[in-house]
Every structure is written in C-alpha cells, then in structure tokens.
Amino acid sequence: MNKQFFDVAIIGGGPAGLAAALSARKAGAKQVVILERDVELGGILQQCIHNGFGLHRFQEELTGPGYAGRFVRMVRADTGITVYTEAMVLEVAKDKTIWAVSPTLGLIQLSARAVIFAMGCRERTRGAIRIPGYRPAGVFTAGAAQRMVNMEGFLPGKNIVILGSGDIGLIMARRMTLEGAKVQAVVELMPFSNGLTRNVVQCLEDFAIPLHLSHTITFVHGRERVTGVSVAAVDANRCIVPGSEFYLPCDCLLLSVGLIPENELSRAMDICLDGLTNGPVVDQYRQTCVSGFFAAGNVVHVHDLVDFVSEEGDIAGRSAALFANGELPLEKQYINVKAETGIRTVVPQRISLPTAAGEKVRLFMRAQEPLTRSTLTITTTAGKLVERKLPVAKPGEMIVADISTEKISPDSQEIIVTLLPQSLGGA
Amino acid sequence: MSTISKADVVVIGGGIVGAAVARELSRYQLDIVLLEAETDIAMGTSKANSAILHAGFDAKPTCWKARLNVLGNALYRQLQDELKLHIGWTGSLVVAKDPVDMAVLEELLVRGQQNGVNGLALLGRDEVLAREPNLASDITGALWAPTAGIICPFGATFAFAENAIRNGATLLRETPALDIVVENGRVAGVRTPQGVINTKFVVNAAGVRADDIARLAGDESFTIQARKGEYILFDRSVRNLVNSVIFPAPSKISKGILIAPTVHGNLFIGPDAQNIDDKTDIAATGNGMDRVITGARRLVPNLPLQAAITQFSGLRATAEDGDFILRESEAARGLVHAAGIQSPGLTAAPAIAQVVSALLKEAGLKLSEKRDFNPANPLKPAFQELSWEQRSSLIASNPLYGRVICRCETVTEAEIVAAIHSPCGARTVDGVKRRVRAGSGRCQGGFCGPRVTAILARELNIPMTEVRKDSIDSRLFFDKLPGNCEVPAHE
Ligand SMILES: Cc1cc2nc3c(=O)[nH]c(=O)nc-3n(C[C@H](O)[C@H](O)[C@H](O)COP(=O)(O)OP(=O)(O)OC[C@H]3O[C@@H](n4cnc5c(N)ncnc54)[C@H](O)[C@@H]3O)c2cc1C
Ligand SMILES: Cc1cc2nc3c(=O)[nH]c(=O)nc-3n(C[C@H](O)[C@H](O)[C@H](O)COP(=O)(O)OP(=O)(O)OC[C@H]3O[C@@H](n4cnc5c(N)ncnc54)[C@H](O)[C@@H]3O)c2cc1C
Numbered sequence: 033m034n035k036q037f038f039d040v041a042i043i044g045g046g047p048a049g050l051a052a053a054l055s056a057r058k059a060g061a062k063q064v065v066i067l068e069r070d071v072e073l074g075g076i077l078q079q080c081i082h083n084g085f086g087l088h089r090f091q092e093e094l095t096g097p098g099y100a101g102r103f104v105r106m107v108r109a110d111t112g113i114t115v116y117t118e119a120m121v122l123e124v125a126k127d128k129t130i131w132a133v134s135p136t137l138g139l140i141q142l143s144a145r146a147v148i149f150a151m152g153c154r155e156r157t158r159g160a161i162r163i164p165g166y167r168p169a170g171v172f173t174a175g176a177a178q179r180m181v182n183m184e185g186f187l188p189g190k191n192i193v194i195l196g197s198g199d200i201g202l203i204m205a206r207r208m209t210l211e212g213a214k215v216q217a218v219v220e221l222m223p224f225s226n227g228l229t230r231n232v233v234q235c236l237e238d239f240a241i242p243l244h245l246s247h248t249i250t251f252v253h254g255r256e257r258v259t260g261v262s263v264a265a266v267d268a269n270r271c272i273v274p275g276s277e278f279y280l281p282c283d284c285l286l287l288s289v290g291l292i293p294e295n296e297l298s299r300a301m302d303i304c305l306d307g308l309t310n311g312p313v314v315d316q317y318r319q320t321c322v323s324g325f326f327a328a329g330n331v332v333h334v335h336d337l338v339d340f341v342s343e344e345g346d347i348a349g350r351s352a353a354l355f356a357n358g359e360l361p362l363e364k365q366y367i368n369v370k371a372e373t374g375i376r377t378v379v380p381q382r383i384s385l386p387t388a389a390g391e392k393v394r395l396f397m398r399a400q401e402p403l404t405r406s407t408l409t410i411t412t413t414a415g416k417l418v419e420r421k422l423p424v425a426k427p428g429e430m431i432v433a434d435i436s437t438e439k440i441s442p443d444s445q446e447i448i449v450t451l452l453p454q455s456l457g458g459a
Numbered sequence: 460m461s462t463i464s465k466a467d468v469v470v471i472g473g474g475i476v477g478a479a480v481a482r483e484l485s486r487y488q489l490d491i492v493l494l495e496a497e498t499d500i501a502m503g504t505s506k507a508n509s510a511i512l513h514a515g516f517d518a519k520p521t522c523w524k525a526r527l528n529v530l531g532n533a534l535y536r537q538l539q540d541e542l543k544l545h546i547g548w549t550g551s552l553v554v555a556k557d558p559v560d561m562a563v564l565e566e567l568l569v570r571g572q573q574n575g576v577n578g579l580a581l582l583g584r585d586e587v588l589a590r591e592p593n594l595a596s597d598i599t600g601a602l603w604a605p606t607a608g609i610i611c612p613f614g615a616t617f618a619f620a621e622n623a624i625r626n627g628a629t630l631l632r633e634t635p636a637l638d639i640v641v642e643n644g645r646v647a648g649v650r651t652p653q654g655v656i657n658t659k660f661v662v663n664a665a666g667v668r669a670d671d672i673a674r675l676a677g678d679e680s681f682t683i684q685a686r687k688g689e690y691i692l693f694d695r696s697v698r699n700l701v702n703s704v705i706f707p708a709p710s711k712i713s714k715g716i717l718i719a720p721t722v723h724g725n726l727f728i729g730p731d732a733q734n735i736d737d738k739t740d741i742a743a744t745g746n747g748m749d750r751v752i753t754g755a756r757r758l759v760p761n762l763p764l765q766a767a768i769t770q771f772s773g774l775r776a777t778a779e780d781g782d783f784i785l786r787e788s789e790a791a792r793g794l795v796h797a798a799g800i801q802s803p804g805l806t807a808a809p810a811i812a813q814v815v816s817a818l819l820k821e822a823g824l825k826l827s828e829k830r831d832f833n834p835a836n837p838l839k840p841a842f843q844e845l846s847w848e849q850r851s852s853l854i855a856s857n858p859l860y861g862r863v864i865c866r867c868e869t870v871t872e873a874e875i876v877a878a879i880h881s882p883c884g885a886r887t888v889d890g891v892k893r894r895v896r897a898g899s900g901r902c903q904g905g906f907c908g909p910r911v912t913a914i915l916a917r918e919l920n921i922p923m924t925e926v927r928k929d930s931i932d933s934r935l936f937f938d939k940l941p942g943n944c945e946v947p948a949h950e
Contacts, residue, residue, distance in 0.1 A: 069863065120863040131847060135861035135872075139851040154866075157903040159692070159769035166742045167771070169928035169935050173905040180909050186923055186936035211939065255739060256932035296867075299696075 038063045038114070039356040040349070041130055041144035043121045043297065046075020047338050048329025049150035050103040051345025052352070053113050056148075059353035064113045065142065067132050069120035073107065074100035075152055076330075077338065079179045082203055084230070088339035099338055116140060124297050128324060145356035146324050148348050149298055149312070153330040155200075156290035158252075163195075165252030168259075174200040174288035181207060189284020193261050194218045195249050197225040197232070198428065199336060201288030206235035208286075216280050217242045219249055219263055221270060224402045226428040228336055249285070250277060258285055291334045298327070308377045309333040315384040316393040317351035317360065318344060326352045333379050333396065336430055340396065361386065365442055367412075369395065374451030376400045376427065383447070387437035394434050397449060399425040405454045410435055412444035425451060463629060465657040466492040468819065469649045470664055471636045471672055473500030475612060475808045476797050477664035478619035483812035484819075485626035487826045492656060493620065493628060494649070496635035498931055499890045500883060501616035503666045505805070506893065507690070507741065507773030509730065510612045510721060511704055513803040514551060514604035516571025516579065517714065523783040525574045527807035527814065532606055534809040541834045542618040544610060545722040551607035551704035552587060554598045554758065560708035564602045567709075571604070578605040593700050593759050607704055611722050612805050613893040617883060619808075622836050624882040626829070632886070633931065636665075639676040639791065646676065646793035660824050661794045662815055667738045667776045669784075669798035676791035681784055683799060685738045686775040688730025689747035694766040694901045695724045705758050714802070716754025723896065728755035728762070730773070743770040768901050775801040783807070785814050787822050795819055839877060841895075843869040864914070865907040867900020875911060879918045886919065888912055889929035912936070 039061040042049045045068030053064050072078065077085070080096030087093060090102070107113050119134040128147050132140040155173040170189055172180075177188040178200065190213045194201045197220040205215045218236060223246045225232050236243050244263065250272060251262040265276035293311040295303075304313045304321040311332040312320040318328050328348035329341045354360040363384030371378045379396045387393075395410065403425045410418040410433060417435045425431060431451075440447070468484055470477045473495030481493045497503075512532050518524035539546050555561045564581060571579045580603045587601045588594060624630055631651070639661060640648035648655045665672045670683040698720060707715040713732045720726055731750040748770060756762055778784050778799025788794040795818045797811055804811070820826050840853060842860060854861040859873035878885045878894040885891040888898065891911050898904030898911065912935055916923045927933045 069866075118862065120866070122863075122869065133850065133854060133861045133863065133871075135854070135858040138854040138858075138861055139847060141847075154902045155905050157768070157901075157905055159767055159903055160765070162691070162743075162748055162767060162770060164743045164745045164748070167929075169933035172908075176905050176909055180936060181939065184909065184913075184923075185939040187939050188936060190937060250745070251742075256930045257934065 036142040038065045038142060038144045040064045040146050040148065040352045041128070041142060042066045042148045042150055043124070043130070044068065044075065044150035044152055044329070044331070045070070045073040045115070045117070046150060046152050046329060047077060047100060047103065047341045048152070048331070048345040048348070049075070049148070050100070050107055051342040052148050052150060052328055052349030053107055054103070054110070055346040055349030056353040057110055057112050059350040060357055061353035062112060065144070066107070066113065066115045067119045067121050067130070067140070068115070068117045071118055073104045073115065073117065076175070079175075079182045080203075081182050082207070085338050088337065089342060103342075121297065124301060126301060126322065146326065146352035148352050149325065149327040149331050150329050150345065150348075151294040151297065151331045153291040153293045153334055155287070156292055158287055161289055163249055163252055166255050168252070168254040168257050170254070170258030170284045171252060172284070172286055174204045174286045177286050178204055178207065181211060187211060187213065188286070189213060189282070191282045192216065192284045192286060193249070193280050193282045194286045194288060196220065196288035196290070197227055197243060198288050198290070199227040199231050201286065202227045202231040202235040204286055204288065205241050206239060209239050209241065215239075215241050216282055217244055217263070219244045219247045221248045221266060222246070224426065228428055229426070248272070252285060258283055261285055291330065293331045293334065295331060301325070306377070306381055309379060313381045314379065315363070315366065315382050316380050317384070318348035318380070319351060319355070319384070324355055333377060336428060340430060340432070361388065367440060367444055367447055369447045369449065371397065372448050372450045374400050374403065374406065375449045378449050383437070383440065385440070385442055387440065391437045392434045393437055394432060395449065397431040397433070399427050399431060399451055402426045403451065403453055406451050407454055408433060408449070408451050410447060410449050412440060412447050414439060414441060414444050417447070421454065422451070463492055463631070463656055464654065466490045467658065468492070468660040468662065468824065469494060469656055469658045470662040471649070472503075472664035472666055473497075473616070473620065473630070473632070474503050474505040474664060474666050475501070475616045475619070475805055476800050476811055477662070478616045478623065479808040479812040480662050480664060480797065480815050481623035481628045482619040483816050485623045485628045486828060486832045488829050491623065491628040493623065493630045494634050494636050494651065495630070495632045498633055498887050498927060498929065499885070500620050500630070500632070501613035501893065502929070504773050504776065505616050506613045507771045508612055508802070508805055509717065509719065510610055510805070511551070511719065512546065512608035512610050512806045514571065514579070514607040515574050515576045515803070516567045516602070516604060517709065517803070518574070520570065520573045523785055524803060524807070527783065527810040528803045529575050530810040531803070531807040535608070535610070535806070538809060541836070542622055543836050543838055544618055545614050546608050546610045547720070547722050548606070548608040549703040549720065550603060550605045551706060552582075552591065552601040552603055553706045553708060554587065554594065554601040555708050556598055561600060563708045564600065567602055576604065576606060579603065591701055591703070591705065593761065594705065595758060595760050609704065609720060609722050610805070615805070617894060618836055621882045622834070625836070626832055630883050636672065636675070639672070639794065641676050641791045644790070644792055646791050659793050660819055660822065662797060662819070663794060664797045666800070667774050669776065669796065673788065673796065673798070676788060676794050678788045678790035678794070680789070681778055681798060684777045685735050686777050687733045687735050687740065687747070687772050688775060689743055689751055689772040690727050690729030690770065691748060691751055691767050692769050692771070693726040693763060694768050697726055697763040697766045698724045700726055700759060700763070707754070707758060716751055718755050718758050723899070728752070735774070738774065741772045741774065743772055747772070769903055777801050783811065785811065785818065787818055793822055795822065839874070842871045842874060864910050865897035865900065867902050868896045870895050870897040872914065875914050876918060879915065886915070887927045887929050888915065888935065891915065
C-alpha cells in the first residue's frame, strides 16, 4: 500500500463535498481528492427526485439528481480532482492521514495538507424518541423509505402514517400518494410544521392529507407487521392529553423525526462540537477548532436548501486550499457568535480575527419558534451590526444575514443574535 | 422441508437452554433434532435479558438455581475459548443506600459463600465510588463479586447451536412442535407441520411455552407465568458511565433495575417486572420505560437519555415455587423438562445441559461418546476489531471485506454473507443483526437495513418482497406499483 499525497482531501461526495472540491481547485489547490462511500457521487440528492433544487444558484427548478449532475460533471471534467467511490473513510488522524476501504482498491491510505468533512447527516430513529409498542416490520425512517421507493423500486407500505412534518416527512407524504399508497395522516409533536411552507402546501394541502399538529404517536400496534398506531394530542408541555387518543390503522409508519450531523470521525479526533447543531464549531472559513480541518454542509448543521450547502462547500473548499498553500490568514483571536432570545442556532459560531478588508460574513440562523412580524438584531458591544424586520420566521426555514466585519474590532467581545416580536423589539 | 422421520432425541425450543442441550448431547452418538417454531433461534427470552453471567449469591443454597448458577459460571470460563464467546469478566456490585440495604448485602455475602462463590467482598462507600465514579453519591457500600461477567446472549445461543450442528445435530427452524405422541405412558414421537418425528426422548426447553409443551404430553404438573421486563439500550458514546454490572440491593421479588455495560460497548438499564397473561406480549410500554428510568436514576443520577438507541423487553418464565424444573415427566416417560428457566438461566445453561443429559441417561437413553466430537467453533474475523494490515489482506482475499454495509458498526458485506451461510445461518434482517451487529448501532439499520435485505434476497435466492425483518410474517417491502406519476426530471 503506497501512500498518496493531496493538497485537500474531502470526505463525502454530496453537494457540500462537490462544491468544496471545485472551489478548492479554483483557489489554487493542485491535487484534490473526494472519498465517497456510496457507489456514486451526489449524496442525499440522488434519492431526491422531486424538484425545487437550485432556485438560488441556477435560477432554475432542478431535481436532486439534476442539481447534483451539474456538479458531478464539472468535478469529473477536472483532472486535478481524484474521485474514489465505494471508499468508506474509517479513520482520520490529526496529522491528516486518512484511511479508507474499498472493495476494488482495498485499503486506501492518503495524506493531505487540509481536510474537509462533508459527511452529511443521518436520521434520528424510533429508539431515540422511545415510542412504546412492538417492534414489527413496517417502521422505517423516511429517508430509508425514500431511497427504496425512488432508487430501488420497492414500497415500504400501502397504508401509511408519517410522524414528523419536516421536509422529508412532507415530501414522502406526496411521494407515497403518487405511488398509489394511502397516507392517513402526518402527525407532528410541535404546534407548527418544521418543513418549508411550500412543502406543506404542495405535499399535504394539495393532496388533502391531514396534518395533526401538537399530536404524537403513543403506541405501535402489530407484532409482525405494523397494523396501526395510536395517536394522541399533547399540551403545551408536550404531555399527552388524557382521553384524546385515537387509532389509525396502517401497515407502515414512516419516521421523519430529525437529522443528526454525522460526526463520528470528527468526534474521534476531539473536534469541538456544538451541542445544539450537533456539528463542529466553525469560524467564517468553516475551519473547526483543529487547525487544517474544515467542515461544510449537513455535517455542520442541517440545511433545508441545497444552494446554501453548495455555498458553504465553496467557502470550505476555498479556505482549505488557502490553508494548504499557507495563505489562509492565521487567526490571532476569536469573537464568539451567540444565539440568544428567539434564535436556536447560529453558524459560524465564531469569527476569527483579523478579517480582510471589506470581508463580509454570512450568518445562518434558525428561529426557536415561529414568529410573525419579528425583528432580527445582531449586535456587539460596539453597537448594532444588523437590524432587520422579518414578516415570518419559522424554525424550518434558515434565516440568513450578512454582517460586514469592518465593524468588528478585537475588543468587541461577542456578537449576539436575537429574534424578538416587533411589539417587544421596538422598531 | 423437513424429511426427518426419526431421531434419538428431539429438543423443543431453540433458546440458550435448547441450544446448550443439543450441543451437550452432540458429544454422543445420537441423532439429535433441535426444533424451533420461529424463523431463527434465540428469538425468545434468550434474546432479551440482562446478559449477565451472575456470580451466584442470589439463590438459596439448596435449590437448582444456586448450584447451576455457580457451575454454569465456571463452565463458561472453559467454553469461552472453545466456542469463541464474547464475554467480559467485569465483576458486579450490589449497592446499598441505607442500613436495611447493608443488612441485605451481608445476607447475600453469607449466602454467596455457602453457594461457593469466590472472591466476594463488602466495599465501603469510598472504595465503590473510586471504582464507579458516576454512581449516586448517597450510596453507603456495596457487595463486590469479581466472578460476575457480561455476555452476548444470542451470540452464545448461536455458538452452542452451531457447534451442535458441526457435530451432526439437525436444526429445523419454522418448525413448531404441534403435538407429542405418547404411547403407554412413554413418548413415541413429536408431530410437526412436516409430519411426525419418531423418537423416544424429548427435551422440553420451550421457555415461557414449556407448560403448553408439557400439556401436549398430558402433563399438567406445572404452569408458567410470564413476567415481562423492559429495557432501554444506549449508544456506545456513553459506554464509560459504568465499568461493571451495578445492581441495587434486591427486594423480595426481583433483583431490581440495574445498569450495566454490554460486551459490544453499549450500556443498558432495566428490567422492571410485570406479570402478563399474553405470552407474546413483548411491547414496550410508557409506564415500563418510566419505571426503568426512575429505578436506574437511583443508581446513576445523570442518565444520558438522549443517547437511547432502542428499547426491548423479555419474558421471564416463572414457575410456581420459583426454582428451575428439571426432571423427567411422570405423565410421559422419556420427556425431560427444562422448564421455569428464569434468571440465572443464561448463566446456568451449560450446567442445565449437563443435568438434562444425565436425566435422559437415567430415563434410558444410551450415551456413547463420539470419537470425532469437535468442541470448538472456528474464529470469525470481525472487521472492526482488526489491524489495518489484517484488513488489507482480508480485502485482498475477498473484496467484499472492502464494502462496509453498516456504517455505525463497520460491518462488511463479507461478514454478512458469511453469517448467512454459516451453520444455523441468518435468514432475516434481525438474524443478521444478532450475528454480526449490522443495524445494531445508533442508526438502528436506517441506512443498512435495505442493503441487508437485498443481500439476504440475493444469497437466499428469494425475492426482496419475501425477506423478513424477524418473525414469520414480518415481510419488509412490497413491489413498487406501476405508475406514471414520476415528477419529470429537468435534466
Ligand atoms: C429528503 C430531503 C429533501 C430535500 N429537499 C430539498 C429541496 O427540495 N430543495 C433543496 O434545496 N434542498 C433540499 N434538501 C436539502 C439538501 O439537499 C441537503 O441538505 C444537502 O443535499 C446536504 O448535502 P451534504 O453534502 O451536506 O450531505 P449529503 O448529501 O448527505 O452527502 C454526504 C455524503 O458523504 C458521504 N459520506 C459520509 N460519511 C462518509 C465516510 N465516512 N466516508 C466516505 N463518504 C462518506 C455520504 O455517503 C454522502 O454521499 C433536502 C434534503 C433531504 C434529506
Ligand atoms: C428480564 C430478564 C432478565 C434476565 N437476565 C438474566 C441474566 O442477566 N442472567 C441470566 O443468567 N439469566 C437472565 N435471564 C434468564 C434467561 O434469559 C433465561 O433463563 C433464558 O434465556 C431461558 O432460555 P430458554 O432457552 O429456556 O428460553 P427461550 O430463549 O425463550 O427459548 C425457548 C424457545 O422455544 C421456542 N418454542 C416455543 N414453543 C415452541 C414449540 N411449540 N415448538 C418449537 N419451539 C418452540 C421459542 O420460540 C423459543 O425460541 C433473564 C430473563 C429475563 C426475562
């Protein structure tokens, strides 16, 4: 096994990894490698055959494979990018040695100057949310079911209940209906949907599929195959309302109860993780707390628009290339970015100083709960950086704001982000 | 299916007890048939229990439980190498929180010494907290039992059965015993859906169903009450919370809710105890989970509930007087019961097998040793545990070692294929999981489940739609319906 050397090594060939590879090349990296464990590039997009991808980037409504295809072709055309598919990375060391295995190449060992994590995320399962009942066949995560229907051609069920109204749950409600299955209902614990508004309209309302907000599943019936579920209302504290229980017969329960960034490799390297995003803490270059290790895409925080994933890939790819060439500004100090009232998460979690003249940093934020007519404020001790009115804010839709770094001085201490109802927030 | 029309011994029930009995009997020149009603062995109590090799201080010295626990624990030390069992000799602690508990520990110490348990010691609070820093700070002391261990209970069941099969025994799955033919007060055969197997000797190792089996032979001498125990299993990321098995001081009815590591580096809490009438009721319940959490918090206050990956429950097979029932039936000679095998049945299984073998001999079965009995199972490489050099050469010999199917547990396609084609190989998705751990990690098969389904379909030469999750009617997928409703692709 002879070791190969690269400027930038990218783990994961989804949209984040693909964008990172292209931008790393553009920023001067000579040898880039993408390691992807699946048989082809594209990541989760391969199974997303619905449209709605690329509205920002290409001003076009593409399907997932359509969007991925554009990037894959550019990557394949670039001889400075080596692609290993069916190559599962099992270990990464602090000295940036990477070990992967593949059925065709056996053990792959390589070394890089900079590493980008772009491993995406995985789905939360039934066990994590403790639904009582049996463990029959017919309980699937929505993403696994999506892959089976769209790529392999098998149906997970014909009479379906979906728990969770995030985008995957919503998209699968429409998908299963189009395949001829009956979707009894989508059940959501929270008093609001976690998905994009357009998906609530296009996937549920257009098909008259009931959405039970503030409800949960209290029992899975059936010993061998699912025969039904019990559903009950929950109160403001998410406790079951006695007497509200009803039964829905079904042969399949799809779970769309959250995505968790896939940070096994990062964790093994002691990269600092953010307890709320479950991804690494990064700065505006998407550099993690371990020098030379970058991250982008769903591995950092779960995105709802692939355009933002590609954008984050661009940033990480460029920064990694600069790092590999010794051109990335060496940070002297960090300013933390903190989510406070109304905001649940913010990425990047810190800004490294000094910043370049005219540099702008884009913050990605998620609201704590839905608000109509609210005010987003971003402040430092030196004063307000941003104040903006938002007609609607939803936890399911990322809030994006650019701040110019000129106003951030080394003694600004921290940057605080809040989202307040307009009645309270002045303005 | 089965073309077997006669056997020297038919063992009913493919749990740890039936499998250990079959393996013990396979030392002798006998035709042995092991019958299992389900799609796989180890699908009853033997898959859902605390997985502890108890030291043996719980039971009163005179009963079977006490004797066979200590003997079984010792036998596992020999069997570990032969059968390639996953065992961790972690030791156990029974912790006390007040003077009443402390008195109980002293009783247990004396009883344990009478039972022949070595190395028992009473530890003070500081000693206990030095060993287990995450325990509740209000504990006052503990009984330390160095001989206790943890084991993979289904892995052990497979290991016994595989060795029995290597030594000539026949395993028939999806083959329930429907009736026992009794002629003139003696066993004459066992009826199955594939016909009658003529035999003079039957071992009843049917777990919670052992009383039903006895009734088939006209034996009403005992009944089995099922008592459910629920568990919550945690991710490996929290493995270091405890280092050994931690029990509370026991009450009159149960050893209480415990917290323990597993041999695969997970952690679990449980079980509670609920008497139930329906012997198929293994549903997890909200109340049960609450009880388990409350109980475990008494031992370890900071429980990582967000790291839960699954829940499961098992049924204790409790007999009236609480001891194992090991004897020949008076209603049907030649029928030997291994019934009422509740805890510590897993620990005692190899010793129970020796007792059953002796009972069969007393009942007239001729035992002559086989010259070529091979006590050992071959070692199966677990990719995850190997060095890079070993991995590299395995992939060179078989490229399927280079294809990782289960991400969480790093299980390769080669291991899955081997698990399907080994003696008593896997036939279901959960069967693969119990043999090689594909799907037992934090994503619980979310990613690899469909791939394992496809591998099973290919290797067993059946359609995808016939692959089952676990039990007989647990098919996973339907054929996709023909349709013209694809959303048009833009490129
Ligand atoms: C069901 C669904 C519907 C969506 N719908 C839309 C939509 O309509 N419009 C829109 O704009 N966005 C949508 N999104 C969001 C967006 O497409 C995703 O967030 C985005 O694709 C994530 O990209 P990623 O590269 O971070 O991760 P992924 O696409 O998940 O890629 C990660 C890649 O890393 C690989 N990998 C992981 N670990 C390793 C390892 N150890 N070794 C090698 N390879 C590894 C994986 O195999 C995978 O290919 C949707 C997302 C989902 C899940
Ligand atoms: C909550 C709990 C915790 C426990 N903890 C421990 C512990 O920590 N340590 C310990 O030593 N012990 C423990 N035990 C006890 C131990 O698990 C059991 O004693 C042991 O698994 C019993 O094995 P078995 O083979 O008798 O029964 P099972 O594993 O139930 O096997 C019986 C088999 O018979 C089959 N069967 C039934 N009817 C028929 C039929 N008609 N034809 C063919 N097959 C049939 C069933 O399908 C089943 O596979 C625990 C038990 C429980 C419930």
